[in-house]
Amino acid sequence: MIGSFVFGFWKQPTIKQQQHINPVVDFSVIIPFRNEATYLPTLLNSITQLQYPKTKVSFWFIDDDSEDNSSEIIQQFSEQHPSITITILKNKRVSSSPKKDAIRTAIKEIKSHWIITTDADCLFPPNWLQLFNQEIFLKRPRMIAAPVTYTNITSFFTYFQLLDFLSLQGATIGSYGLRTPFMCNGANLAYQKEAFLEVQGFAGNDTIASGDDIFLFEKFIKKWPNRVHYLKSKDAIIHTFPVSSFQELVAQRVRWASKSAKYNLVRGKFVGVIVMLMNVVFCLLPILLFLTTISWKLIVFVVLSKFIIDGILLYQTFQFTEQKFRLHYFIVSTIIYPFFTVFIFFNSLFKSYTWKNREFTM
Known part of the structure; x- marks a missing residue:
């Protein structure tokens, strides 16, 4: 299955910006x-770098009961940059x-036809909106998914998160x-307001609690299977940040797994089951080796096959996102990752999780 994704990754065309296409879409x-007071200044600065007409884009910040000065940071930025259309809503x-x-x-207040959702801890590339505009102009989609990667990778812990994230x-x-x-x-997801409604x-x-992306995506795929596109462009990659502690990582991954x-979608469930079963098998290999008569050659074959095929897919993705592929970190992570995945799976069955200082049940 992962081998088929390697082929599909190669087959999916890489999009480059065409300079002759004018910005016509309002976002x-x-x-x-x-x-999000820690990350908002970085996000707001990236807004100033966007190469798209300011009259054709508006930014809607929705305050979800922040307890810090996030709203004040956005308001001050808005006053300093009156040419950028910013609205803050409760x-x-x-x-x-x-x-x-x-x-x-936000959607109840928005008048434009196209919506883009993102997070407050993200960085926007300069030509981000121009690439969405180009995809809409040329292909008339209903929804456009686009790439995301991590930035600020400074340790094995953050690199482990990057490997996990880029595998997805x-x-x-x-x-x-x-x-x-x-x-x-x-x-990094765009869709038509009319289609959303x-x-x-x-x-x-x-x-x-979560799943604002995947469950909406499933509805779009069901209704318009040929009009949900992927914007595979280096100029459309949004950067976000890894978490800083193991506790946060577990809570984040449990949240992802719980939905x-x-x-x-049957194919989504199928992929999840196959990946989980492979990780369970990997975790059981030491027991199989010492407590059964299974051939060690078969075990070596399984381990090497997984290592090579996973490595090819990850290397492709690292090249695309312009991240450095560190082989020694990949080798160590290959050993750790199956145990971590099984641990997250069982936690997602029995535990609640914390998200933005709130606790949610499954």
């Missing part, structure tokens, strides 16, 4: 935030999902190349 960028909570409520709060990105791109997409990332937005899954049981 509304939705950025929910809660206690989140109107109506469901169990703060982020979905934040997006709905690589599989995502590969699945689009195979025309069987099963995933997207809400930190037509599929009734988050109705039917707003009891799940997988609610997936509707």
Whole structure:
């Protein structure tokens, strides 16, 4: 399966900016935030670097009960840059999902046809909106998924997160190349407002705290299977930050894993089951070697096959995102990762998780 994603990644065309295409699309960028004073100055600075007409983009910041000075930082920035259209709204909570409520709060006020969702701890590349504009102008999609990667990689702990995160990105791109997409990332996702309303937005899954991206994506795929596109362009990659502690990492990954049981797409569930079973097998290999008569040659074959195929997909993804592929970190992570994944899986079955200083149950 991972080998097929390697092929799909290669098959998915890389998009380059065409200078002759004029900016014609009006965008509304939705950025929910809660206690993001640390990251907001970096995000706001990246807004000033965007190479897109300021009259054709507006930024909607949705305050989800922040307890720090996040709103003041945005307000001060807005006053200093009056040519940038910025609106700050208070989140109107109506469901169990703060982020979905934040997006709905903004959509009720937005007039433009195209929405982009992202996060408050992200950095925008200068030609980001121009690439979305080009994709819309040339292909008339309903939804566009785009790449995300981590920045500020300074240790093995952060590199381990990068490997894990880019494995998802690589599989995502590969699945689009195979025309069987099963995933997207809400930190870099665009869709038509009319289409969002037509599929009734988050109705039917707003009891799940996360999943503002994947469950909406599943609705779009079901209704318009050929009009959900992937923007594979280096100039459209959004950068975000890894977490700083193991406790935060576990909470984040448990949150991601907890929504997988609610997936509707069969292919998404299939990929999840195959990956989990492979990781379980890897964890059991020492027991099989010493307590059964299974051939050590078979075990070596399984380990090397996984190492090589995973390595090819990750190397492709690292090249695309312009990250440095560190072989020694990859080798160590290959040994650790299956045990970490199984640990997260069992935690997602029995534990609640913390997100933005709030506790959520499954």
